[in-house]
Amino acid sequence: MRTFDGLDFYDLDVFLTEEEKLIRKTVREFVEKEVIPIIEDYNEKAKFPSQLIPKMAELGLLGAQLKGYGCAGLGANAYGLIMQELERGDSGLRSFVSVQGALVMYPILTFGSEEQKEKWLPLLQQGKAIGCFGLTEPDFGSYPSGMRTAAKKDGSSYILNGTKMWITNGSVADVCVIWAKTDEGIRGFLVEKGTSGVKTSDIKGKISLRASVTSEISLTDVKIPAKNILPKSEGLKSALMCLNQARYGISWGALGAAMACYHIALEYAKERIQFEKPIASFQLVQQKLAWMVQEITKAQLLAWRLGKLKDEGKIKPHQVSLAKKNNVWMALEVARMARDMLGANGTAYEYHVGRHMCNLEAVKTYEGTHDIHTLIVGEAVTGIPAYR
Numbered sequence: 001m002r003t004f005d006g007l008d009f010y011d012l013d014v015f016l017t018e019e020e021k022l023i024r025k026t027v028r029e030f031v032e033k034e035v036i037p038i039i040e041d042y043n044e045k046a047k048f049p050s051q052l053i054p055k056m057a058e059l060g061l062l063g064a065q066l067k068g069y070g071c072a073g074l075g076a077n078a079y080g081l082i083m084q085e086l087e088r089g090d091s092g093l094r095s096f097v098s099v100q101g102a103l104v105m106y107p108i109l110t111f112g113s114e115e116q117k118e119k120w121l122p123l124l125q126q127g128k129a130i131g132c133f134g135l136t137e138p139d140f141g142s143y144p145s146g147m148r149t150a151a152k153k154d155g156s157s158y159i160l161n162g163t164k165m166w167i168t169n170g171s172v173a174d175v176c177v178i179w180a181k182t183d184e185g186i187r188g189f190l191v192e193k194g195t196s197g198v199k200t201s202d203i204k205g206k207i208s209l210r211a212s213v214t215s216e217i218s219l220t221d222v223k224i225p226a227k228n229i230l231p232k233s234e235g236l237k238s239a240l241m242c243l244n245q246a247r248y249g250i251s252w253g254a255l256g257a258a259m260a261c262y263h264i265a266l267e268y269a270k271e272r273i274q275f276e277k278p279i280a281s282f283q284l285v286q287q288k289l290a291w292m293v294q295e296i297t298k299a300q301l302l303a304w305r306l307g308k309l310k311d312e313g314k315i316k317p318h319q320v321s322l323a324k325k326n327n328v329w330m331a332l333e334v335a336r337m338a339r340d341m342l343g344a345n346g347t348a349y350e351y352h353v354g355r356h357m358c359n360l361e362a363v364k365t366y367e368g369t370h371d372i373h374t375l376i377v378g379e380a381v382t383g384i385p386a387y388r
């Protein structure tokens with residue numbers, strides 16, 4: 001099969017700097033060499049390839065968009081290209097890097113004390129510590145402000161009780177950013193590994209993001225020193241700020257999964273012979289490929305423009321919602337189409353498209369479901385919230 005070289009139907013590379021292209025090339029090579037040969041096996045065994053963490057840290061991929069404490073301080077589009085290339089390998093791998101950088105390092109940098117930043121950011125950036133972000137609960141996903149997890153002040157400590165569900169890296173994390181209700185509203189807390197009263201168990205039997213750890217975290221009378229509260233976190237707004245960072249990365253990441261599926265389907269269609277001709281010569285097959293090119297190109301433009309708005313400090317949450325929802329929907333449709341074009345082979349792990357397709361089902365749901373992002377865009381254009 002021809003080596004993957006992306007898709008650039010509208011010559012969008014002219015918008016990228018030499019540094020951005022170099023970063024893309026570096027991560028693409030890493031994924032080609034270190035991820036693609038092993039990922040199907042890890043996916044089948046439902047294991048996260050943790051040996052890749054030090055390598056990704058060495059490449060500066062963890063918290064690459066942040067400034068200070070050893071982070072690379074990259075621009076939004078360079079960071080987006082990292083997400084794209086990682087998700088070309090696997091959505092679970094991209095999820096790991098998203099959670100670490102956007103949902104753990106970002107809140108510590110933005111809402112944390114100097115002591116918290118100095119303690120955690122270098123370790124997280126070097127991959128020597130793993131983080132997780134606990135917002136979702138068994139009964140509260142799309143409606144996080146209903147959360148039951150509570151933190152009660154007790155002298156110089158807080159006592160946390162509650163359950164967090166579907167938490168990426170929950171059981172392997174050295175530090176969890178746990179969102180809990182206090183008398184002053186929702187706040188973020190740093191719960192460290194080994195704290196008494198914290199129990200984790202992994203969610204088994206997932207059809208999606210199998211090469212990623214997803215856990216339940218239960219907190220029973222967990223005593224946290226007051227210095228572990230994120231002092232500048234203020235209400236659910238702070239948690240949503242973190243989610244917006246991660247959603248931005250997902251809008252790029254989805255492009256990677258889509259481009260992988262497009263590439264595999266195109267190469268397959270040129271080689272697969274039916275009715276004495278390559279299936280790529282049939283109009284219905286070409287229609288599918290043309291649709292993929294059309295939608296990937298539109299999604300690339302959305303992501304690139306969003307990155308520019310982010311760097312200019314003009315990005316709005318509803319713009320992030322539009323890109324997350326469109327690009328993940330597009331990627332899922334491309335993956336489903338690719339799976340179909342590969343016929344029975346599309347259902348086999350070794351052809352990758354089935355794994356991408358299953359992964360994208362979870363990506364469509366997490367970080368705000370497709371429908372919740374539709375409501376965010378709907379509210380932005382009408383001024384009328386329609387969540388209830």
Ligand SMILES: Cc1cc2nc3c(=O)[nH]c(=O)nc-3n(C[C@H](O)[C@H](O)[C@H](O)COP(=O)(O)OP(=O)(O)OC[C@H]3O[C@@H](n4cnc5c(N)ncnc54)[C@H](O)[C@@H]3O)c2cc1C
Binds near residue numbers: 141167
């Ligand atoms: C693999 C994986 C990893 C995850 N990692 C994390 C993590 O690290 N940290 C974390 O905190 N969470 C994580 N999540 C949880 C994820 O963010 C939630 O699953 C998501 O927010 C949706 O919540 P829910 O599953 O409870 O669905 P629900 O909120 O119950 O939604 C079910 C359906 O109802 C629809 N719906 C809900 N409300 C409305 C409404 N007002 N109008 C119209 N439709 C509505 C939704 O769109 C959806 O289709 C993860 C999930 C998965 C699958």
